[in-house]
Amino acid sequence: MPQPAQVLVTLLAVLMVGCGEKATSTPTPTDAAARGERAFFETLSGAADRNVEAVGLLEAAVAQNERDGRSQFLLGMVHLLRFYRGVSDPYSASDVLKQEIAKAQDALDTAVPLLPKDRRVPGFRGAATYLHGVVTHDDLRVAQGLTQMREAIEQYSVVNTFAFIGAVAPVVDANDPLYREVMQYVGTPVTSGCNPFTMPEICGNAGKAPHNIEGSLLFFGDLFAKAGDERQARSYYRLAQSSPPTSGGTWPFAALAAQRLEGTAQRVALYQDDNPANDPKIVGYGRDACAICHYK
Secondary structure (H helix, E strand, C coil): CCCCCCCCCCCHHHHCCCCCCCCCCCCCHHHHHHHHHHHHHHHHHCCCCCHHHHHHHHHHHHHHCCCCHHHHHHHHHHHHHHHHHHCCCHHHCCHHHHHHHHHHHHHHHHHHHHCCCCCCHHHHHHHHHHHHHHHCCCHHHHHHHHHHHHHHHHHCHHHHHHHHHHHHCCCCCCCCHHHHHHHHHHCCHHHCCCCCCCCHHHHCCCCCCCCHHHHHHHHHHHHHHHCCCHHHHHHHHHHHCCCCCCCCCCCCCHHHHHHHHHCHHHHHHHHHCCCHHHCCCCECEHHHCCHHHHCC
8 A cells, every 4th residue: 555645735846847938939849848837837826827828838839849748748737727727516527628638638648658757747647537537427537547546656656646636535425435545545644754844845835836735734624524534624724724934925725724624514514414416625626726735
């Protein structure tokens, strides 16, 4: 069994390093890739919504250089981000969102063999495959995505357990065996081997996610609430409101953590009743997707 999931919710910060942007009228492959990456990061951080521009530039980069694995990866992540921010119920996703997740899988499928030394990319590819199967009600694709994520966890559990948790936890019922698998990967996050002080860019707030710690704690609160563990959920919601010394300024989602803490008992009760239609959404779908960690 892989080690428990580490304390981080979104791992895009681990996978990407910002690039400068060059102003040219006809971008070369390198220019298009750098500008596309810049547009993606500005969208991810909330500095500006440049998701459409990011897609166009990254598509241009891979059209000009089909061996550009990083641009393929980032292109897949833009589509994955757009899917997460647009979806509310993956089982009834719109045709537009089905296209987004299909494009995410296509780009990440292409990126995996182009980036053979990066053990983290296969986890996101598996997540896209799984979600593509969910929205199209394709059981074979769902199974393929689960297999890909589990294989990725075997390769590199530190990052790829998150791919499984982030994709599966919001989708399945709390009583589903897959949710029990999610909670096995979660384990006891605050005592895991991912130390925000010794690994600040990966596990703390020093990288591309200035509120990685707070966002992670909020996410873990939701996971334990769905699992029916009110005590643990309250603990993580409370911790999420304690701004760490490495925090990137005021956390935009502190009020959300406070609301979660106040309504923990009701939230747990809704998960435990016999009506799955009233189950609260785990943080990470809609406008707050990735924002809880990456917005400045």
